[in-house]
Amino acid sequence: MSVPPSGPNAGASAARGAAGTQAVAARAEQLTKVYGSGDTTVEALRQVDVAFAAGEFTAIMGPSGSGKSTLMHCLAGLDASTSGRVTIGDTDLSALNDKQTTLLRRDRIGFVFQAFNLVPTLTAKENITLPLDIAGRKPDQAWFDAVIDRLGLRDRLSHRPSELSGGQQQRVACARALVGRPDIIFGDEPTGNLDSRSSGEVMSILRAAVDEFQQTVIIVTHDPRAASYADRVVFLADGRIVNELRHPSADDVFEYMKHLDDPAQQAQQRPATTPPPAPAAPVAPPAPAAQPNPPSAVDHLNQSPRPTDPISPADPIPPAQSNWGPPADGTEAPDGRPGRHSRG
Numbered sequence: 297m298s299v300p301p302s303g304p305n306a307g308a309s310a311a312r313g314a315a316g317t318q319a320v321a322a323r324a325e326q327l328t329k330v331y332g333s334g335d336t337t338v339e340a341l342r343q344v345d346v347a348f349a350a351g352e353f354t355a356i357m358g359p360s361g362s363g364k365s366t367l368m369h370c371l372a373g374l375d376a377s378t379s380g381r382v383t384i385g386d387t388d389l390s391a392l393n394d395k396q397t398t399l400l401r402r403d404r405i406g407f408v409f410q411a412f413n414l415v416p417t418l419t420a421k422e423n424i425t426l427p428l429d430i431a432g433r434k435p436d437q438a439w440f441d442a443v444i445d446r447l448g449l450r451d452r453l454s455h456r457p458s459e460l461s462g463g464q465q466q467r468v469a470c471a472r473a474l475v476g477r478p479d480i481i482f483g484d485e486p487t488g489n490l491d492s493r494s495s496g497e498v499m500s501i502l503r504a505a506v507d508e509f510q511q512t513v514i515i516v517t518h519d520p521r522a523a524s525y526a527d528r529v530v531f532l533a534d535g536r537i538v539n540e541l542r543h544p545s546a547d548d549v550f551e552y553m554k555h556l557d558d559p560a561q562q563a564q565q566r567p568a569t570t571p572p573p574a575p576a577a578p579v580a581p582p583a584p585a586a587q588p589n590p591p592s593a594v595d596h597l598n599q600s601p602r603p604t605d606p607i608s609p610a611d612p613i614p615p616a617q618s619n620w621g622p623p624a625d626g627t628e629a630p631d632g633r634p635g636r637h638s639r640g
C-alpha cells in the first residue's frame with residue numbers, strides 16, 4: 297500500500313520506499329459508524345476513506361459532533377466500526393481477535409487523551425513505564441532519559457498526578473505514549489486542557505517524534521495553532537471528510553474553520569481524500585461490529601516497545617520549545633506559524 301509523497305517533510309521521511317512512495321501507517325476505507333437505532337440513529341461516520349502516510353503528522357479538525365473522535369477511536373482499534381475497513385500498516389483490524397487487537401495496540405500504538413488518563417496512585421515515572429511494565433519489558437534507559445528531558449519532567453518523576461499541573465500531567469501522558477516508541481501516536485485533543493505554553497511543549501514533542509524518530513502522529517484538535525504543527529490538516533463535517541490543507545499556517549486553518557459550517561462553502565467542498573458521498577444513501581441498520589469488543593478504559597496502557605528498535609544515545613533531541621511564540625532565536629515563520637521545525 298502506498299500514497300504519493302508530498303510536503304517538505306516527505307523527503308526526509310525514513311518511511312519513504314525506494315520507489316519514491318510513502319508507506320501508509322493507517323487507513324480507513326468506506327468506514328461507517330452508526331450509533332443507536334430507529335429515531336435515535338446517529339451516523340457518526342459516513343463512508344470515510346482516508347489514508348495517513350507513515351512518518352507524517354496529521355491533524356483532524358471539524359465542528360463538534362462531526363465524528364473526529366469516532367474516526368480516531370476506530371482507527372486506533374479502541375472502537376468498532378459499523379462497516380468498512382481499518383488497516384494499521386498492512387494489518388486489517390477486522391481480521392484480528394480481541395487478544396490480537398490488544399497486542400497490536402500495545403506494540404504499535406500510543407495514545408494521548410485530553411483527560412490524561414493517568415493512574416492517580418502511581419508516580420509520574422510509574423505511569424510512564426506502566427505500559428512497559430504490563431508488557432514485562434524494561435524501558436530503554438537512553439530513550440527514557442531523552443523523552444523525560446525533552447519533556448522537562450526530570451524533577452517531577454516521583455510526584456503523583458495530583459501533585460502535578462495539568463500541563464505536567466499531559467506531558468507525562470505524552471511520555472507514556474512515547475517511551476514504547478510506537479509506530480503511531482494518536483492524540484484526541486491532547487492540548488485541549490492546556491494553556492498555550494504547555495500546548496506548545498506538547499505539540500513540539502509530537503512534531504519531534506515525527507521529524508526525528510519517523511513516528512506517525514495523528515491528532516484531533518480544535519486549535520488552529522496546534523494544527524499548524526501538522527504536515528496535513530484533514531477536515532471532517534457531518535461524518536465526512538470535506539477537505540484537507542497541507543502545511544497550513546494557523547491563520548489558514550482559522551480562516552477555513554470559520555466557514556466550515558457555512559452551507560455555501562460546504563456546497564463547494566469536494567472531499568479531498570474521499571469520493572463524493574453517494575446521494576441519498578439509505579441509513580443502514582447497525583451491522584455486527586466489524587472489529588472486536590471495545591477495550592476497557594485502561595487497555596490503552598497496555599503497550600510495549602518494539603524490542604528491535606533501539607535508540608542511539610547520540611540521537612539529538614532539541615530543547616523543548618517553551619511556548620507558542622517565536623523560538624529562542626527569535627525567528628518566526630512569516631505566516632505566523634510556530635518556528636519549530638524546518639519545513640518549506
Ligand SMILES: Nc1ncnc2c1ncn2[C@@H]1O[C@H](COP(=O)(O)OP(=O)(O)OP(=O)(O)O)[C@@H](O)[C@H]1O
Nearest residue numbers: 331332338340358359360361362363364365366367
Ligand atoms: N456512544 C455514543 N452513542 C451515541 N452517539 C454517539 C456516541 N458517541 C458519539 N456519538 C455521536 O456521534 C457523533 C460524532 O461524535 P464524536 O464524538 O465523534 O464527535 P467529535 O467530532 O469528536 O466532537 P467533539 O469535537 O465535540 O469532541 C455525535 O453526534 C455524537 O453525539
Ligand SMILES: [Mg+2]
Nearest residue numbers: 364365366516
Ligand atoms: Mg471528540
